[in-house]
Amino acid sequence: MRLSDGTNSVDLRPLRYQFPVVCGNPWDDNWLIIGGSVTTPEGRWSFADPCLLTDEARTVAAWLRGAAAGTVPVTGPDDGSWWPDDLFVEPVLGFGVAARDEEAVVIRVHLSLEAAPPWQRGDAKPGLYQYWVGIRLGTAALLRAAEEWERSLEPFPSRS
Numbered sequence: 001m002r003l004s005d006g007t008n009s010v011d012l013r014p015l016r017y018q019f020p021v022v023c024g025n026p027w028d029d030n031w032l033i034i035g036g037s038v039t040t041p042e043g044r045w046s047f048a049d050p051c052l053l054t055d056e057a058r059t060v061a062a063w064l065r066g067a068a069a070g071t072v073p074v075t076g077p078d079d080g081s082w083w084p085d086d087l088f089v090e091p092v093l094g095f096g097v098a099a100r101d102e103e104a105v106v107i108r109v110h111l112s113l114e115a116a117p118p119w120q121r122g123d124a125k126p127g128l129y130q131y132w133v134g135i136r137l138g139t140a141a142l143l144r145a146a147e148e149w150e151r152s153l154e155p156f157p158s159r160s
Contacts (some may be wrong), residue, residue: 001060001149003109005136010109011037012093013152014057018050022159029159030054034093036115040133049114051092054158061146061153063095067105068142072097084110084132091128098134105142108132 003010018031031050034057038045052060066072074097084094094110110132111117120131137145 001145001152003107003135003137003141003145007041008133008135009037009039010111010133010135012149014052014156015048017156017159024160026160027053032057032156036093036111038111038115038117038133040117043117043119045118047111047115049090049092051090051115052088054153054156056088057153057156058150060095061150064142064146064149067095067097067107068139068146070100074098074100084108094132096132104136104138106134106136107142108134 001012003012013035015033015035017029018033019028022029030053032052032054033048033050034052035048036046038047063072076098084096087094090113092111092113092115094108094112096108096110097105098108099106112128112131113121116131
């Protein structure tokens with residue numbers, strides 16, 4: 001799935017299950033390694049991390065559709081931080097709506113820990129969800145991204 005407004009872009013794709021062999025543990029059997037490439041005026045980087053369970057990954061498409069429909073509310077700073085609307089077990093990725101007008105929605109793609117920019121990893125790392133990329137997208141682009149994401153998840157059904 002590609003989210004891009006010409007200035008900022010985030011590409012996300014499920015790469016594989018973290019553990020190729022089913023062991024009967026619903027957690028271990030369903031971790032997906034998500035690959036990402038990010039481009040901002042600050043720099044470019046990529047990551048690959050087991051950060052979404054199969055069921056969590058499926059909620060991303062629903063969230064994108066909700067953002068397009070206007071049912072996901074705009075959220076702002078909370079105690080000086082920007083928190084995503086869609087939270088997952090691993091706090092590596094998150095999504096939020098920063099603004100909305102008649103023509104487009106500005107979504108926030110939160111990138112923490114292994115998905116954070118390289119210059120914010122290690123000792124210089126900010127708190128969870130503090131780094132985010134704002135991307136301005138029209139309704140059609142959000143719906144297209146939801147469809148792309150769902151297609152990319154087809155090879156990865158829930159395994160337990």
